[in-house]
Amino acid sequence: MRRIGASGKGLIGVDITSATVKLIELKWTGGAYRVESYAVQPLREGAVVERRIRDIGEVADALQRAVDHAKPTSRRVSVAVPASTAITKTLTLPATLSDEEVETRIQLESDKHIPFPFSEVAFDFQRLGLNERYADQQDVLLVACRQHDIGQLTETVRQVGLTPTMVDVETFAMERVYTELAAQLPSTVTEEGDVALVDIGSSMNAFHVLHDGRIIYSRDTVFGGRMLTEEIRHRYGLSLEEAGLAKKRGGLPDDYSQSVLEPFLETLVQQVGRSLQLYYTSGRKREVRRMLLAGGTGVLPGLAKRLAEETGMEVVTADPLRRMTMGSRVDEQGLVSDAPAMLTACGLAMRVRG
Numbered sequence: 001m002r003r004i005g006a007s008g009k010g011l012i013g014v015d016i017t018s019a020t021v022k023l024i025e026l027k028w029t030g031g032a033y034r035v036e037s038y039a040v041q042p043l044r045e046g047a048v049v050e051r052r053i054r055d056i057g058e059v060a061d062a063l064q065r066a067v068d069h070a071k072p073t074s075r076r077v078s079v080a081v082p083a084s085t086a087i088t089k090t091l092t093l094p095a096t097l098s099d100e101e102v103e104t105r106i107q108l109e110s111d112k113h114i115p116f117p118f119s120e121v122a123f124d125f126q127r128l129g130l131n132e133r134y135a136d137q138q139d140v141l142l143v144a145c146r147q148h149d150i151g152q153l154t155e156t157v158r159q160v161g162l163t164p165t166m167v168d169v170e171t172f173a174m175e176r177v178y179t180e181l182a183a184q185l186p187s188t189v190t191e192e193g194d195v196a197l198v199d200i201g202s203s204m205n206a207f208h209v210l211h212d213g214r215i216i217y218s219r220d221t222v223f224g225g226r227m228l229t230e231e232i233r234h235r236y237g238l239s240l241e242e243a244g245l246a247k248k249r250g251g252l253p254d255d256y257s258q259s260v261l262e263p264f265l266e267t268l269v270q271q272v273g274r275s276l277q278l279y280y281t282s283g284r285k286r287e288v289r290r291m292l293l294a295g296g297t298g299v300l301p302g303l304a305k306r307l308a309e310e311t312g313m314e315v316v317t318a319d320p321l322r323r324m325t326m327g328s329r330v331d332e333q334g335l336v337s338d339a340p341a342m343l344t345a346c347g348l349a350m351r352v353r354g
Contacts, residue, residue, distance in 0.1 A: 010036055010074030011165070013173075013349030014063065014157065015342075018048045019202030019226065020296075021062040024342055025072040026324075026349040033350065036327040037070035040338055042244075050204070051082035051170075053152045060159040067160055071329070078166040078348040079153045083218065086145045086169045089113050092131055095138040102127075102140055114144050122147045122167075143169060166351055171215050173347030174199075177320045178213055180346075184322065185290050186314040193289025197318070198272055198307075199343060200295035202226045205268070207275035209288055217284065219275045225297030228264045235260060261300070268297075269306050276311065294318040296341040320346040 015022040020043055025036040047058035091113070093105060102125060110118040123144035131137040154164040174197065185195065194216070197208040203224045209217040225247070233243035236253065246252050252260075276288065291313045293304055299317060308315040319339045326332050335342075 010072070010076065011349050011352035012072050012074055012077045012162065013345040013347065013351075014077050014079050014162075015345035015348065016048055016053065016059060016063075016079075016153070016156070017043075017051070017201055018045075018204070019043055020341075021059065021066050022338075022342055022345040023063070023066040023070055023072070024345045024349050025070065025074055026346070026352050028353045033324040033353070034327055035321060035324050035330050035335065036074075037072045037329055038335055038338070038342070038345075039066035039070035040341070041066040041069070051084070052149075053156065056152060056156055056159070060156050063156060063162075064160045067162070075161070075163045076165040077157045077162045078168060078351050079157060079164060080168040080170045080173050080344060080348055081145050081149050081153065083169055083171040084220075085149050086143055086171075087114055088169065088171075089142045090128065091125075091140045091142055092134070092137050093140050095130060095136055097138070106142060113142060116146065120146050120148070122150050145169075166348075168348055168351070170344055171218070173344050173350075174208065175210070175213060175215055175347075176350050177343050177347035178210060180320045180323060180350075181292055181318050181343075182213070184316055184319065185292070186316065193287045196276065196288045196291040196313070198275075198291060198293050198295075198298065200224055200268070200293070200297040201341075202296065205271060205295070205297075207272060207279075209279055209284070211286060217279050217282065219278060221271050221275065223268065223271050224295075225300075228260070228297070228300075231260050231264065232256070261302075265300065265303055265306055268303065269310050272307060273310055289313060291315045292318040294340045294343050296338075298340050299337075318343060 010025050010027045012023060012025045021041050024038040027034045027036055041062045043062050044058050047055040053059055093102060114121055121144050126141045128139040128141055131139050150167050157164040195210045197210060199206040201224050203222065203226050205221050205224055207219045208215050229243045229247055232238065232247055233240055238246060291307060293315055304315045304317060317340055320343055321339045
């Protein structure tokens with residue numbers, strides 16, 4: 001969605017998932033992005049379900065811990081609604097219409113474009129330029145969602161003393177951060193093919209296909225790193241927190257790799273392969289030639305190699321911060337570890353550039 005509010009020196013991107021609250025503060029200085037602060041804090045299970053907030057108090061507590069840890073200098077925040085809750089359509093309207101006239105037209109014709117009562121809707125639009133076929137028409141991107149979904153996000157941010165300045169859609173944030181990721185793709189493969197971006201989180205894995213930097217296909221699957229954590233917990237008699245730390249830091253019994261990790265990786269590779277197959281069976285003719293692997297679970301040892309063998313693609317672990325400079329207060333070692341999971345938060349904060 002378009003910016004709402006005044007500009008400032010820094011912007012905080014806040015990404016709320018089913019397992020964590022991620023925060024990153026970026027500034028645009030000297031022609032480049034600089035990371036000023038960041039934090040990742042865990043969420044209690046059930047506080048967020050399928051990207052929707054169920055317990056604002058719990059999420060606000062986690063966000064407060066993230067703010068206390070990061071100590072950002074900015075108060076301005078950019079958040080995002082899930083793509084599944086947003087309606088995006090490209091409208092063709094007369095080129096002579098002003099912004100006010102476009103807004104009025106959308107309101108009058110809302111029943112054609114938005115499947116719920118207009119009184120419950122928050123919407124925004126962006127002019128895309130003249131229509132390619134009709135010189136007297138313009139293309140306008142319409143984005144709409146329920147006010148309730150935006151209200152939950154903005155209220156959570158306000159509860160910790162931050163200012164919700166921008167509301168985006170996760171898909172747009174992912175496309176924005178792709179401008180940083182594209183430079184990491186292998187140059188040994190022809191640039192004609194599309195790119196798969198696989199973001200594997202705690203409970204979901206998102207499979208996107210990008211063409212010329214725009215997402216043209218998406219599929220979410222309910223399968224993520226929490227399943228591996230649960231298996232570790234049950235097999236070795238650990239608490240959920242202990243199992244999560246063991247998964248990340250190692251130190252598990254010798255049979256872990258063969259009896260727990262390998263079956264999980266096999267299922268995950270099958271899930272990604274299924275998503276790729278469905279992409280092709282949906283009528284897409286362009287070949288996917290390269291893959292970017294992201295998310296907290298995307299860095300599991302052996303996963304990139306297995307996906308490369310299964311798909312025949314070159315698979316690269318995504319790092320949206322590789323070309324960015326770091327502020328003096330940033331824990332660079334920790335951020336390197338967390339970077340593949342920071343795509344959405346980073347894409348939101350990149351709007352600091354305008």
